[in-house]
Amino acid sequence: MYQVVVPGDFLSEETKRAGEGTYVEEGKVYASQYGIASERGEIKVVPLSGKYMPSKGDVVIGKITGISFPFWIVDLASPYEARLHVSALSGITREQIEFGNMSEYLDIDDLVVVKVMDVNALMKIELALQEDIELRRGGRLVEIPHTKVPRVIGRNGSMIKMLKEKCNCFIFIAKNGRIWIRGKEDDMDLASMVILKIARESHTSGLTDRVAEFLDSFRKEKERG
Amino acid sequence: MGLEIVSDVRTDYVCNLVRNGKREDGRGFREYRDISVERDVIKRAEGSARVKIGDTDVLVGVKVEPGTPFPDTPDKGVIITNAELVPLASPEFESGPPNENSIQLARVVDRGIRGSEAIDLDKLCIEEGEKVWMVFIDIHVLDDNGNLTDAAALGAIASLLNLRIPNERYGLTGENTLPMRDTPVAATMVEIEGNILVDPSFDEGNAAASSVTVISNADGTLSGMQKSGSGGLKEAQIAEMVEIGIEKAGEIRRKYL
Amino acid sequence: MKEEIELIKDGKRLDGRGFDELRPIKIEVGVLKRADGSCYLELGDNKVIAAVYGPREMHPRHAQDAKMAVVKFRYNMAPFSTDDRKRPGPDRRSVEISKVCREAFDPVIMRELYPKAGIEVYVELLQSDAGTRTAGINAASIALADAGIPMKDIVSSIAVGKINGEVVLDLNAVEDNNGEADMPIAMIARTNTITALQMDGRLTKEEFERGLKLAMGACHQIYELQRAALVTRYNQNYESKKEER
Numbered sequence: 001m002y003q004v005v006v007p008g009d010f011l012s013e014e015t016k017r018a019g020e021g022t023y024v025e026e027g028k029v030y031a032s033q034y035g036i037a038s039e040r041g042e043i044k045v046v047p048l049s050g051k052y053m054p055s056k057g058d059v060v061i062g063k064i065t066g067i068s069f070p071f072w073i074v075d076l077a078s079p080y081e082a083r084l085h086v087s088a089l090s091g092i093t094r095e096q097i098e099f100g101n102m103s104e105y106l107d108i109d110d111l112v113v114v115k116v117m118d119v120n121a122l123m124k125i126e127l128a129l130q131e132d133i134e135l136r137r138g139g140r141l142v143e144i145p146h147t148k149v150p151r152v153i154g155r156n157g158s159m160i161k162m163l164k165e166k167c168n169c170f171i172f173i174a175k176n177g178r179i180w181i182r183g184k185e186d187d188m189d190l191a192s193m194v195i196l197k198i199a200r201e202s203h204t205s206g207l208t209d210r211v212a213e214f215l216d217s218f219r220k221e222k223e224r225g
Numbered sequence: 226m227g228l229e230i231v232s233d234v235r236t237d238y239v240c241n242l243v244r245n246g247k248r249e250d251g252r253g254f255r256e257y258r259d260i261s262v263e264r265d266v267i268k269r270a271e272g273s274a275r276v277k278i279g280d281t282d283v284l285v286g287v288k289v290e291p292g293t294p295f296p297d298t299p300d301k302g303v304i305i306t307n308a309e310l311v312p313l314a315s316p317e318f319e320s321g322p323p324n325e326n327s328i329q330l331a332r333v334v335d336r337g338i339r340g341s342e343a344i345d346l347d348k349l350c351i352e353e354g355e356k357v358w359m360v361f362i363d364i365h366v367l368d369d370n371g372n373l374t375d376a377a378a379l380g381a382i383a384s385l386l387n388l389r390i391p392n393e394r395y396g397l398t399g400e401n402t403l404p405m406r407d408t409p410v411a412a413t414m415v416e417i418e419g420n421i422l423v424d425p426s427f428d429e430g431n432a433a434a435s436s437v438t439v440i441s442n443a444d445g446t447l448s449g450m451q452k453s454g455s456g457g458l459k460e461a462q463i464a465e466m467v468e469i470g471i472e473k474a475g476e477i478r479r480k481y482l
Numbered sequence: 483m484k485e486e487i488e489l490i491k492d493g494k495r496l497d498g499r500g501f502d503e504l505r506p507i508k509i510e511v512g513v514l515k516r517a518d519g520s521c522y523l524e525l526g527d528n529k530v531i532a533a534v535y536g537p538r539e540m541h542p543r544h545a546q547d548a549k550m551a552v553v554k555f556r557y558n559m560a561p562f563s564t565d566d567r568k569r570p571g572p573d574r575r576s577v578e579i580s581k582v583c584r585e586a587f588d589p590v591i592m593r594e595l596y597p598k599a600g601i602e603v604y605v606e607l608l609q610s611d612a613g614t615r616t617a618g619i620n621a622a623s624i625a626l627a628d629a630g631i632p633m634k635d636i637v638s639s640i641a642v643g644k645i646n647g648e649v650v651l652d653l654n655a656v657e658d659n660n661g662e663a664d665m666p667i668a669m670i671a672r673t674n675t676i677t678a679l680q681m682d683g684r685l686t687k688e689e690f691e692r693g694l695k696l697a698m699g700a701c702h703q704i705y706e707l708q709r710a711a712l713v714t715r716y717n718q719n720y721e722s723k724k725e726e727r
Contacts, residue, residue, distance in 0.1 A: 004713045006627055007590070008635035008672045023592070023634060032592060032634060034627035034712055048716065049519065050630025051537055079537040079599040122548060123597055147630070203716050325581040328574050336682045340663070434589075437679070447690055450665070450681035453581075455588030457675035460694060467687055 002038065005031040005045055012043050021045030048203065052078045052146035052176040054125050058116045061141070061178035062127065064106050069099040072106050074114065074127060077143065077176045082125035084114060089129060111135050113174070133172055139182035142192050144199040146177035151202040152195055159198065159208055166215040167191040190218060232431075239432040243417045249426060250279070255469065257424040262383050262481045271391055274383035276376045278424060282314075282368035285380030287388060291351060291395055292359035302349020302357045306335035308364035308377060315369040331364060333451045334378045334411070337440035338362075340448030341409040344385065348403060358390060371427035374438050375477075378411035382482060408482050409448045410474035413438040414466050416458060421466060423473055437463065439470025443478060447471075487660045489645040495657065501650045504640070504700055505613075509621075509711035512628050519629025521711075523621035526654055527611035532621035533604045534629040540600030550593035551601050555584035557618055559607040579615045586619055586639070586668035586678035592632040601631060612658035613641050619668050619678070624708055634670075636708055637677060638701040641666035642693040644685060649693045651700050665690070667697045671705035674698060 005011070009031040015024045019042030021033040031037060035047040054060070054076055062082065066073030071083040086097040089105050097105055106112060113135060114127040144152065152173055153160050164171050169183030169191045181191045194211060201207055242248060252258065258279030267273035272287035294301060308331035310318040323331075338344065349358040362384070364377045388403045415425040415433035422429060430436065434456025440449035447467070452458065458466075489496060499505070505526030514520035517533035524530075540546045557580045559568050572580075583605070591601065603626065605618035619639035626633060643653040644663040658664055663683025669676050676698075685693065 004716050006636060006709050006712045007633040008670070021632075025634070030634070032632040033630065035630075047630045049628060050632075051518070079539055079596060081539070121597070123599075323574070323577075325577050328577045329581055332574065332578050340681075340683050342684070442684075445687065447681065447685050447687065448683070450679060450690075452676070452679040453585065455585055457589040457670060457673075457677045458679075459675060460698065463676060463679065463694065464691060467690060471687065 002036045004035070004048075005037045006034050007032055009037075011037055011045075012039065014043065017041070017043045019044035021047055047147055049145060049147055052076065054078055054080065054082065054116045054119055054176075056116055056118060058175045059130050059133075060114060060116065060176040061135070061172075061174040061180060062112050062114045064108055064110045064112065066108070067102050069102060072102065074112065076125070077146070077178060080123045080125055082114070082116070082127050084112070084127045084129070088127065111141060111178075111180070113172070113180075135180055136182065139170070139180055140188055140192070142179040142181060142195050144177045144179065144195065146175065148199040148202045149173055149175060149177055151207070152179070152198050154208060159211065162208070162212060162215070163191060163194060166212075166219070167194065186222075190215070235428045236432040239428050240418060243420050243422070248422065249428065252424075254420060254422045255473075257473065257477070258426075260379075260477065260481060262379060264383050264387065270384075272384035272386075272388040274380045276380040276383065278372055278376045278379075279426065280368060280370035281372055281376050281427075282366075282370075283373060283376040283380050284365045284367055285377065285384045286363050286365065287381075287384045288361045288363070289388065289390055290359050290361070291356050291397075294350075294354065294357040298346075299354040300350045300357075301346035302344070303359045304335065304338065304344060304346070304362065305359060306331045306338070306362040306364070306381070308334070308366065310366050310369070310373075314366045318366075318369070329451070329453065330373055330377055333374055333438055333440075333449065334362070334364065334381050336451070337378055337409040337411055337449040338381065338385075340440070341407040341442050343382070343405045343407040343409055343442075344403065345406055348400070349390075351397060351399070360385075360388070369427065371425050371430045372413050374413045375411045375424065378409070378440065379477065379481065382408055382410065386482065407442045407448075408478055409440050409442050410478050410482070411438050411440045411449070412470040412473040412477070414469060415454075416456065416462060416466075421462065421469065423469060437466045437470075439467055439474070441471045441474045443475075445471050445475075486646070487656075489657055489660060490648060495645075495650065497654060501648055502696055502700075504652050504703060505654065507620075507704065507707055509624065509707060511624055511711050511715045517625070517629070519625045519627065519631070521621040521624035521628060523617055523624070525613055525617040525620070526652070527609060528607070528614055528617040529609040530614065530617045530621050531606050531608060532618060532625040533606075534602065534622070534625045534631060535604075536601035536629070536631070537596040537599035538602075540598060546598045546600075549597050551591075551596035551599045553584055553587065553591060553593065553601045553603065555580050555587070555603045555605070555622070557583055557605045557607075557615060559610060559614070563607045563610045579618075582678050582680060583615060583619055583622065583668075586637055587622070587626070587633075589675065589677050590633045590635045590637060590670065591626070592634065595632055601626075610655070612653050612655040612664075613666070616640050616652075616666050616668070620704060620708060624712060627712055635672050636670075636705060637668050638671055638704040638708060639666065639668040639678065640697050640700045640704060642697045642700075644683065644689060644693070649685075649689050649696065651696050663689075663693075665693055665697065667694070667701070669698055669701040671702050 062074035270286035435454040508524040519534040616639040645661040665681040668678035
């Protein structure tokens with residue numbers, strides 16, 4: 001049971017429960033986003049679109065876009081850039097990373113899995129390296145709007161579980177809409193295609209079943225061919 | 226963006242005063258600063274006036290030259306209004322091409338004159354389809370202390386009231402004067418915390434979220450309106466501003482034009 | 483002196499409309515792939531596309547505002563949009579309209595949520611028939627929502643004018659060119675708050691007040707259309723998929 005709302009739509013008078021995607025004016029809660037309103041627990045609006053805004057604790061895939069000792073500048077698919085300090089790496093490698101050799105560790109265009117440690121009022125974002133997930137060669141990056149990530153994960157992880165099994169791939173979905181896939185070329189093709197399909201049709205019902213059917217019929221085709 | 230740089234401290238100061246029914250210079254909410262209008266100050270212009278409202282100082286010069294009419298109005302003269310926010314007038318004005326504020330100022334003043342049809346464009350025709358008089362109204366802001374619009378508009382009308390048509394200079398014959406048919410006057414107001422203040426000072430202009438300019442004629446009809454700024458207004462506030470605008474314009478017209 | 487062209491015949495306007503009738507409006511949400519949000523809108527013979535980029539990093543750096551996003555609004559007419567070709571590039575009229583349109587959205591965009599970032603709104607008039615800035619504002623509202631820009635409200639816009647002595651709604655080009663006054667407004671329907679207002683031409687105070695009321699009522703109608711376009715865009719897909727099963 002969901003309800004599409006637009007900015008300015010009246011939601012509730014229970015201002016204490018006002019959450020994300022809403023604002024309070026004169027004792028009433030209104031939607032501030034174009035999205036799906038939900039009133040279980042918090043009164044909130046889940047936006048159908050919008051940019052990823054980093055918040056403390058998020059684990060995301062970043063792309064190195066600059067080197068400015070002692071920081072790497074990292075793009076997070078957000079309006080704001082983030083910084084990764086050399087100590088984040090030198091702690092792991094136990095080597096002295098210097099001004100001249102930063103690119104030997106992480107170079108422009110490299111992908112890293114990072115955790116957002118802090119975001120201050122001036123939108124300075126500090127990162128730490130997420131050690132347990134490595135983006136090894138042979139994989140590929142798929143980018144979807146971050147608002148579709150919950151759909152790709154599915155309720156209780158049902159969608160992503162199915163994808164991993166039926167596509168036979170390692171799949172890591174980051175909060176900022178970047179998804180890392182690794183497997184055989186054909187399998188990765190299938191996984192990419194399905195992920196993009198889920199993102200496109202994210203607002204429809206019966207998606208999980210449709211995706212399962214799609215994957216099964218694809219397999220059958222392959223077996224026949 | 227220059228004119229909109231707001232100093233929070235000054236904004237708070239202005240708002241506090243308004244909450245207590247006061248203004249920085251002790252004026253009432255419906256009171257204009259001292260106005261002075263000096264006509265014919267530039268000999269080389271066909272019309273000119275220098276208007277001061279408080280410390281705001283604007284010089285308007287009108288040049289009249291022959292030119293080609295627009296294709297769709299071959300028998301009508303042309304009015305072209307421009308405003309220069311020259312750097313000496315304010316630390317926030319930069320030299321360079323016109324920015325949105327100077328363009329808005331010129332177009333609002335122009336709108337008032339055009340809407341009132343104060344200038345009979347038919348009388349500016351020299352040779353239909355070939356030659357008409359072009360009236361260049363150039364607004365030169367000398368000191369920006371708020372409410373440039375009213376000063377510029379008043380200067381424009383004062384300049385046009387005794388406009389000389391330079392027939393001799395161009396070897397033409399014709400009427401050497403062009404009487405105005407109406408006297409549109411602009412009255413600008415701002416809204417601060419629900420209060421309407423006329424003739425905003427520099428700080429009041431910056432502190433206010435919205436400003437409305439109402440241009441009206443001698444018979445009380447409107448010939449231009451412009452809301453500016455980042456705020457919103459209710460219908461009732463706008464209606465009140467129109468009332469006040471017409472009233473103030475009447476006062477200014479009687480005293481200075 | 484404007485020739486008295488007969489714009490009203492037997493109580494109806496030349497295009498058959500009544501004095502308080504809007505031209506037909508068509509709205510499509512999310513029509514561009516690259517932009518973060520977009521909208522195609524027709525208001526009578528006006529055809530406009532609005533696109534929104536952002537929030538994104540704002541350049542040049544010195545123009546950034548440390549406390550909130552900076553909004554840029556660019557209204558532009560395509561060279562082929564008018565009878566006489568319009569030279570490409572901003573002219574004085576477009577600059578003023580861009581400013582007025584940007585200010586129409588200032589009261590609703592929650593800029594404080596994106597310090598230092600920039601939000602860019604681009605309105606392109608592909609075909610013009612008077613009321614272009616109102617069509618642009620209506621389209622921009624939807625494009626901003628489509629881009630996920632947080633706003634307090636949707637802004638709606640329409641113009642009223644005076645033709646042959648009558649106050650009428652939503653002038654077309656013939657009426658605007660031969661009429662006595664033109665007054666575009668923008669408004670937040672929910673609170674009846676006016677965020678843009680201009681008037682040129684000549685009106686009595688009473689005509690102005692009547693015109694303003696007429697315009698405000700029409701903005702409510704337009705708001706319903708804007709809202710419906712945004713809501714049905716997702717519901718339609720939901721419904722059609724439901725039937726499939």
